[in-house]
Structure formats: C-alpha cells, structure tokens
Amino acid sequence: MSSNVLVVLETKGAGWHRMSFEALAAAQKLSNELGMSCSAVVLGEGAAIAPLAAELATKKLNGVWAVGDSLLAEYTADGWVAALQQLIVETKPKFVVLPHTYQVRDFAPALATRMGEVLIGDVTAIEVADAQSGPFFVRQWMQGKLNAEYRHRSEGGVCFLSVQAGSFRADAVAPGSAEVKTFAPKLDAAKIRTKPGEPFREAAQTVDLSTAAVIVSVGRGIGEQDNLKLVEDLASALGAELAASRPICDAGWLPMERQVGSSGQTVAPKLYLAVGISGAIQHLVGMKGAKTVVAINKDADAPIFEVADIGVVGDLFEVVPAITKAIRG
Amino acid sequence: MKIVVAVKQVPERDAVVRVAADGRSVDESDLAWTMNEPDAYALEEALQLKERAGDGEVVVLCAGPERVQSTLREALAKGADRAVHVVTPEDGDNALMCRDTLDVARLLADAVKGESPDLVLTGLQSDDLGAGQTGVVMAELLGVPHATLVLHVELAGAGIKVKRELEDGWMQHVEMPLPALLTIQSGGNRLRYATLMGIKKARQKEMREAPAAAAAKRVDEVLKVSPPTRVKQTEMLTGSADEIAAKLVEKLRFEVKVL
Ligand SMILES: Cc1cc2nc3c(=O)[nH]c(=O)nc-3n(C[C@H](O)[C@H](O)[C@H](O)COP(=O)(O)OP(=O)(O)OC[C@H]3O[C@@H](n4cnc5c(N)ncnc54)[C@H](O)[C@@H]3O)c2cc1C
Ligand SMILES: Nc1ncnc2c1ncn2[C@@H]1O[C@H](COP(=O)(O)O)[C@@H](O)[C@H]1O
Numbered sequence: 001m002s003s004n005v006l007v008v009l010e011t012k013g014a015g016w017h018r019m020s021f022e023a024l025a026a027a028q029k030l031s032n033e034l035g036m037s038c039s040a041v042v043l044g045e046g047a048a049i050a051p052l053a054a055e056l057a058t059k060k061l062n063g064v065w066a067v068g069d070s071l072l073a074e075y076t077a078d079g080w081v082a083a084l085q086q087l088i089v090e091t092k093p094k095f096v097v098l099p100h101t102y103q104v105r106d107f108a109p110a111l112a113t114r115m116g117e118v119l120i121g122d123v124t125a126i127e128v129a130d131a132q133s134g135p136f137f138v139r140q141w142m143q144g145k146l147n148a149e150y151r152h153r154s155e156g157g158v159c160f161l162s163v164q165a166g167s168f169r170a171d172a173v174a175p176g177s178a179e180v181k182t183f184a185p186k187l188d189a190a191k192i193r194t195k196p197g198e199p200f201r202e203a204a205q206t207v208d209l210s211t212a213a214v215i216v217s218v219g220r221g222i223g224e225q226d227n228l229k230l231v232e233d234l235a236s237a238l239g240a241e242l243a244a245s246r247p248i249c250d251a252g253w254l255p256m257e258r259q260v261g262s263s264g265q266t267v268a269p270k271l272y273l274a275v276g277i278s279g280a281i282q283h284l285v286g287m288k289g290a291k292t293v294v295a296i297n298k299d300a301d302a303p304i305f306e307v308a309d310i311g312v313v314g315d316l317f318e319v320v321p322a323i324t325k326a327i328r329g
Numbered sequence: 330m331k332i333v334v335a336v337k338q339v340p341e342r343d344a345v346v347r348v349a350a351d352g353r354s355v356d357e358s359d360l361a362w363t364m365n366e367p368d369a370y371a372l373e374e375a376l377q378l379k380e381r382a383g384d385g386e387v388v389v390l391c392a393g394p395e396r397v398q399s400t401l402r403e404a405l406a407k408g409a410d411r412a413v414h415v416v417t418p419e420d421g422d423n424a425l426m427c428r429d430t431l432d433v434a435r436l437l438a439d440a441v442k443g444e445s446p447d448l449v450l451t452g453l454q455s456d457d458l459g460a461g462q463t464g465v466v467m468a469e470l471l472g473v474p475h476a477t478l479v480l481h482v483e484l485a486g487a488g489i490k491v492k493r494e495l496e497d498g499w500m501q502h503v504e505m506p507l508p509a510l511l512t513i514q515s516g517g518n519r520l521r522y523a524t525l526m527g528i529k530k531a532r533q534k535e536m537r538e539a540p541a542a543a544a545a546k547r548v549d550e551v552l553k554v555s556p557p558t559r560v561k562q563t564e565m566l567t568g569s570a571d572e573i574a575a576k577l578v579e580k581l582r583f584e585v586k587v588l
Contacts, residue, residue: 102477105453105465106476109462109465110465110466110468112466113465113466113469116431117431117548118429118462118548121460121462136552139459140459141355141554142340142355142456142457146355146556147554148553149551149553150550150552152549153550154548193506194475194476194503195503195505196502197501198501199495202500213587214587238587247366249516250515252519256516262496263494263496263497263514264498270586271581271585278342292584292585294577305559305563306557306559308561309561310564310566311563311566312565312577313565313567319573323573323574323577326574326578327588
C-alpha cells in the first residue's frame with residue numbers, strides 16, 4: 001500500500017483532535033488535484049486506536065495505517081518521530097500532511113530534519129497550478145500582514161506540510177471505504193528521552209467568556225496598563241465582558257482567564273469589539289465565531305480587518321472615549 | 330549551569346512592511362528592529378535560572394547581518410554575560426533571508442556546539458517568518474531532547490522539569506535529562522528592563538563574531554510574497570471621532586441590536 005499523500009491524524013482522549021479532519025480534507029484535496037493516492041495514519045496504543053482506525057476506514061482513502069505500540073500510549077516527540085520515520089521510509093509518500101497543532105509543532109520539525117527536509121508549517125492554502133510544476137503552499141509572514149507562497153524543491157524527497165486551524169473545512173472530508181492495516185514500529189524505550197506528566201489545569205476559571213453576549217477586547221494598542229480604564233468604561237457602557245489578547249495577559253495587566261485565542265478562551269458573542277488588536281491567527285481562532293466583529297485599529301492593513309464586519313481606522317484614544325460618550329448619551 | 334539563548338532580531342511590531350523589489354522578500358530599508366518577543370522571555374527565564382542557581386553563564390546567540398548587534402547588546406544590558414554573533418551578509422545568496430529553516434538552525438547549532446552548554450533556549454516562534462521550528466530543528470541537529478511551548482523551567486535531580494502549555498488552557502510537566510533544548514512561550518515571567526548600569530556594563534561585555542558557513546541549497550523555496558487580498562466586505566466608518574461614534578452606536582442599536 002504505497003500512497004503518494006500521507007496524512008497524520010491526531011487523537012485527543014479517546015477521540016479525535018478537532019483539527020484532524022481539517023488536515024484530512026487538505027490531504028484529500030491535494031491528492032485529488034495531483035491525481036495521487038491518499039492514506040491516513042493514526043498512532044497510539046494498539047487497542048486504543050483500533051476504533052479510530054475503523055472510523056477512518058469509512059473515508060475516501062486508499063488505506064489507513066494503525067501504528068500501535070505500548071510506547072505510543074502517551075505522546076512523546078521521540079516516539080512519534082521514530083514511528084513516523086519508519087512508516088515513511090516503508091511507504092514512501094511524496095507529501096506528508098499534518099494539522100498544525102501544538103503536538104505537531106513539537107515533533108514535526110524534528111521528523112523533517114531527520115529526513116533532511118523542512119516542514120512547510122501553518123499553511124493556509126494549497127494551490128495546484130499544473131501537475132508539472134507541483135503545488136505551492138501559502139503561509140503567513142509578519143503575523144498575517146503578508147502571504148508567502150512556498151514550494152518544495154528537494155527532488156525525490158518528502159514534502160512535509162502542516163495546515164493552519166480553520167483553513168480547510170472538516171465537513172469537506174469525502175466518505176468512502178478503505179482497508180485498515182497495522183504497522184508495528186520498532187521502538188526502544190531507552191530512546192524516549194522525555195517523561196511527560198498528566199495534563200492539568202491551573203486555577204479554576206471564574207469568568208466564562210464563552211457565554212458572554214457582548215465582549216470588548218483589548219490588545220497591545222492600548223499602550224499602558226493605566227490606559228485600560230478607557231476600555232473598561234466602554235465595556236461597562238455596553239454591559240460587556242472585558243477580554244484581551246495574549247500580550248495584555250502576559251504582562252499581567254488582565255488575568256489569564258480573560259485571554260481570547262488558541263491558548264485562551266474561545267468565544268462566540270453577538271458582538272466582539274476589538275480595540276488595538278492586530279489580528280494574529282492565534283487570536284482570530286478564538287473569536288471567529290462572533291456574529292458581528294467591530295475592529296478599531298490605527299493601521300488600515302491590520303489583519304483584524306479581514307474578519308471585521310465594521311471597521312474604524314483611527315486612534316483608539318480618540319475613538320473609544322467618543323463611543324463610550326455616545327452610548328451613555 | 331551554562332545556558333545559550335538564541336535571540337532573533339525582527340521588525341518592530343507596528344512596522345509598515347513592504348514587499349521588496351524581487352517580490353519574494355520584505356523590503357528592509359525603512360524598518361526599525363527589535364528583539365523577537367518570545368526570545369525576550371527565553372532570556373528572562375535563563376537569567377532567572379542563573380540567579381536561582383547562584384552561578385552559571387548566559388550566552389546570547391544571534392545569526393544575522395551587522396544590525397543584529399543592537400539586539401545582542403540589549404540582551405547583554407539586561408544581564409546576559411556574553412554574546413555570539415554569527416555574521417551573515419547583508420544581501421546575496423548567503424543572506425539570512427535566503428536560507429531555509431534547516432540552514433539557519435544549522436548555523437545556530439554549529440555555534441552552540443562550540444559552547445557545549447547544559448541548556449539551550451529559543452523562542453517558540455519568530456514574529457516575522459513565524460516558522461515556529463528553529464528550536465526543534467536545532468535540538469535534532471544537536472542530538473538533545475527538547476520540549477516546546479515552555480513557560481517555566483526548574484532543576485530536578487540531574488535533569489530538568491519544565492511546565493509547558495497545551496491547547497485550551499491545559500498544562501503539562503515534562504522531565505528530561507541535560508543537555509536539552511527548550512522553546513519558550515511568552516508570559517511565564519515578567520520581563521525586566523535594562524537598567525542604566527546594565528547598559529553601561531554591556532559595553533564592556535564580549536561580543537564574539539563568528540563567520541557564517543555558506544548557505545546550503547534550499548529545501549523549500551519562496552516563490553512570491555504579497556499582501557493578502559481581502560475577502561471580507563468590511564464596512565468602514567469614517568469621519569471625526571464623534572461622527573464615527575454616532576454611526577457605530579446607531580448600528581449597535583438597530584442592526585447588531587446589543588443596545
Ligand atoms: C502558540 C501561540 C499561541 C498564542 N496564543 C494566543 C492567544 O491565545 N491569544 C492571543 O491573543 N495571542 C496569542 N498568541 C500571540 C499572537 O501570535 C500575537 O502575538 C498576539 O495576538 C498579538 O496581540 P495584539 O494584537 O494585542 O498585539 P500587536 O500584534 O502588537 O497589535 C497591536 C495593534 O494595535 C494597533 N494600535 C497601536 N496603537 C494604536 C492606537 N493608538 N489606536 C488604535 N490602534 C493602535 C496596531 O496597529 C496593532 O495592529 C499566540 C502565539 C503563539 C505562537
Ligand atoms: N537568525 C536567528 N538568530 C538567532 N535565533 C534565531 C534566529 N532565527 C530563529 N531563531 C530562534 O528560533 C526561534 C524560532 O524561530 P522560527 O523558527 O523562525 O519561528 C526564535 O524565537 C529564536 O529564538
């Protein structure tokens with residue numbers, strides 16, 4: 001079962017990581033447009049992944065690899081790199097597609113390096129102009145201010161790419177049927193150098209932003225902690241919860257539990273008013289579900305305007321107090 | 330404990346970025362530069378580790394053209410003991426921008442080898458290229474274990490125990506032997522400012538220049554760089570601050586219906 005596109009899916013608990021099927025959709029698109037076959041792989045402890053592999057067998061794939069070993073019961077970079085390298089050497093894919101998760105960030109660059117390759121990471125689009133020149137992959141530079149088109153060029157080598165959250169639609173995955181095969185990697189416990197502990201949560205959260213109807217969210221544009229009063233006033237005039245981008249919480253200006261984004265809370269309010277936030281992807285993934293997005297930013301090219309329904313290009317120190325005053329009448 | 334911290338110099342966050350004439354890189358002529366943010370946290374963690382241990386050495390490392398020395402100086406002013414500058418040419422095939430991640434990681438890993446540190450810290454991601462890989466690639470090249478998205482490091486027996494960030498607000502401890510490489514996430518500490526005294530002392534500290542090896546053939550290639558085309562129809566409100574405010578409040582009342 002040699003396939004030209006191999007997609008690596010990620011598990012979470014007894015089920016899937018939500019981005020796995022986005023990666024699968026990207027891999028199906030790539031293999032379709034290149035006229036290549038496509039296989040999926042899931043790694044873990046044998047019995048634990050069997051039902052997941054069976055589920056993959058109902059997708060449009062040329063095969064499903066269940067890579068099982070007791071040393072894969074919990075994730076380690078060393079275990080994942082060794083097992084996947086062996087599968088790749090054995091099955092010789094031309095493209096390896098992964099979801100750009102924290103786990104993938106942790107092992108995929110090492111896997112690519114071990115094979116003399118470079119991961120093209122956090123890809124937002126895959127374009128196949130013609131099968132001859134091969135596909136190119138779009139990824140962001142300067143936190144979303146620019147798009148860069150990348151092509152893989154090591155002849156005969158494997159092209160590794162990871163896809164950004166939300167760039168491919170999980171519901172686009174085509175159904176079908178595929179055969180499940182097991183692959184037993186040769187792993188050595190002594191070569192797994194890190195010892196992972198159980199995941200835990202720090203303090204219990206006391207603010208639940210996920211149910212808030214109106215959110216005023218503040219970013220680094222606010223400049224100083226003392227200026228927060230401006231957005232607090234706006235939030236109170238609107239009856240809104242106050243939220244923030246990561247740098248505001250990193251600096252300790254607002255508690256961590258008010259952070260929105262990939263490492264904070266995911267929100268879906270009726271109104272999300274972003275003040276002085278640039279719109280990096282890690283922030284956007286946390287608030288894209290908002291019904292209406294209003295952005296206030298002095299930079300007309302800020303990526304936040306890509307998701308804003310209503311935009312104000314201007315200085316927040318003038319605009320925000322004016323809005324508060326207008327609401328209060 | 331000897332710690333090497335890789336710090337990258339990146340454009341200021343509010344910089345207006347333009348595509349260079351070649352259509353494949355960023356026009357650097359009018360840019361102001363700064364230390365990549367997570368790298369500042371990596372430096373802070375290294376300085377605190379040294380302070381807690383009571384002895385040790387913190388060496389900062391950067392690959393890039395002449396200009397990056399200002400960022401290395403800033404790190405020295407904050408308390409790093411020494412700096413190593415892997416000098417790449419301003420432009421041409423051997424410039425930093427023309428190298429792929431593997432090649433940049435190789436430059437840095439080679440410099441690290443000469444230092445044989447106990448611990449190597451990098452930022453988790455650069456604000457300009459955003460590859461999020463250089464640290465992990467270096468770990469593989471150096472043959473040492475690694476952990477990513479690390480917020481806090483403590484010594485544990487002969488090795489270390491780190492706290493790393495998982496998705497959705499979860500955390501995890503990971504233990505590993507030394508030497509090791511960690512990529513640091515922002516927010517684990519409060520950043521210190523350079524004091525006047527620190528700035529003065531930094532002038533006396535060693536800044537070693539090391540030549541960069543010639544660039545290897547790229548594995549990947551940048552074909553084109555362009556500003557993203559906007560797909561969303563954003564309704565822009567214009568006028569004076571008061572006019573904008575009046576228009577917005579009207580919308581919030583009658584269209585969004587939150588007032
Ligand atoms: C693994 C990982 C996880 C991350 N998780 C998160 C996360 O959960 N949440 C998150 O938010 N980020 C997260 N980040 C960080 C993210 O990449 C960005 O760095 C961050 O979101 C930027 O915050 P910001 O927009 O407030 O700051 P900046 O990017 O500095 O933007 C500030 C904005 O303010 C504008 N501005 C400045 N002055 C004014 C003024 N006077 N008036 C109006 N506008 C002004 C500027 O034009 C600019 O657009 C994560 C990064 C990584 C690598
Ligand atoms: N030219 C460089 N000089 C020093 N450190 C670098 C350089 N490039 C990348 N790094 C380090 O690698 C990290 C990740 O960068 P990147 O892989 O580009 O996202 C950065 O946060 C730095 O710590």
